Amino acid sequence: EAQVTQNPRYLITVTGKKLTVTCSQNMNHEYMSWYRQDPGLGLRQIYYSMNVEVTDKGDVPEGYKVSRKEKRNFPLILESPSPNQTSLYFCALSREPINQPQHFGDGTRLSIL
Amino acid sequence: DAKTTQPPSMDCAEGRAANLPCNHSTISGNEYVYWYRQIHSQGPQYIIHGLKNNETNEMASLIITEDRKSSTLILPHATLRDTAVYYCIVRVSTLILTGGGNKLTFGTGTQLKVEL
Numbered sequence: 001e002a003q004v005t006q007n008p009r010y011l012i013t014v015t016g017k018k019l020t021v022t023c024s025q026n027m028n029h030e031y032m033s034w035y036r037q038d039p040g041l042g043l044r045q046i047y048y049s050m051n052v053e054v055t056d057k058g059d060v061p062e063g064y065k066v067s068r069k070e071k072r073n074f075p076l077i078l079e080s081p082s083p084n085q086t087s088l089y090f091c092a093l094s095r096e097p098i099n100q101p102q103h104f105g106d107g108t109r110l111s112i113l
Numbered sequence: 114d115a116k117t118t119q120p121p122s123m124d125c126a127e128g129r130a131a132n133l134p135c136n137h138s139t140i141s142g143n144e145y146v147y148w149y150r151q152i153h154s155q156g157p158q159y160i161i162h163g164l165k166n167n168e169t170n171e172m173a174s175l176i177i178t179e180d181r182k183s184s185t186l187i188l189p190h191a192t193l194r195d196t197a198v199y200y201c202i203v204r205v206s207t208l209i210l211t212g213g214g215n216k217l218t219f220g221t222g223t224q225l226k227v228e229l
Contacts, residue, residue: 004156033216043157045216058216090156092217101147102217104156 003027004105006091012111013081021076021108023091031097032074033058034066036087037107043090049074050097081112117201122224125195131188133223135201138182145204146177148186149219150197157200157219160186191227198222 003026013019023032033048035058045058049068063085065077074093078085089108094100118136125131137146147162161168161175163184168175174187188195200222 035217042221043217043219048216088154092156101159101162102157103159106156107154109154 004091004093004103006089006105006108008108009106010109012113014113015082016080019078019081019110021078021089021091021110023074023076023093023105024072025074025093026072027093027095028071029093029095029103030071031095031100031102032068032091032093033102034064034074034076035090035092036060036085037090038087046076046089078110081110083112086110086112117203117220119199119201119220119223121221122226125188125191125225125227127192127227127229128190131191131195131225131227133186133188133199133201133225134183135186136183137201137203140181140203141205143205146175146181146184147202147204147217148173148175148199149202149217150195150199150225151222152194152197157217160199162204191225193227193229196225196227198224 005024007022030051034046035043037043044060046064047058047066049055052068052071055066055068068074091105092102094102145162145164148160149157151157161173163175177184200219
């Protein structure tokens with residue numbers, strides 16, 4: 001079964017201090033994506049990646065960056081975090097970009113003060 | 114992707130079958146029905162998916178009506194650990210129509226509460 005590892009699980013930090021949330025996988029899956037979950041808004045896709053060096057914006061990409069230099073890792077970068085990025089973040093992946101179930105990580109709860 | 118409608122909440126006694134309905138009356142021929150669940154702030158968990166035939170795996174069964182306008186997720190012997198929010202999602206099956214992004218759009222789902 002696909003294993004998705006997110007770190008950190010919890011982080012409290014301050015506005016403007018750059019942070020990176022890592023996501024790694026052990027299954028050589030092609031497709032990886034990031035979601036944020038907020039009360040009343042459900043899960044919203046931030047960025048996704050079809051394969052190495054191929055990334056694209058989701059529905060709410062503003063304030064975030066990603067990179068996919070190697071297949072197993074897909075970090076989410078907040079260059080200058082702001083309080084409106086306080087949220088629960090999930091990394092998800094699937095073997096292929098279509099017709100495949102997605103496997104989610106356990107989540108990262110970020111609080112930006 | 115087609116819109117789905119689910120009841121906001123359901124209760125089920127432990128050991129009994131939990132039948133969770135989903136209406137997707139605008140589904141088109143190339144769209145799959147997926148079910149996920151989320152146990153309190155954990156990552157969503159894939160359960161099952163299907164196109165038009167009924168499907169069964171170790172977790173659940175998926176019954177899709179012949180006209181594909183609705184489906185039912187069946188947990189045959191619900192336990193307390195099945196208490197979660199269950200999401201029914203309809204997804205296109207072609208890469209071209211998705212624009213390359215395998216985005217899942219979660220609605221509000223059904224809060225299933227399994228009780229003793």
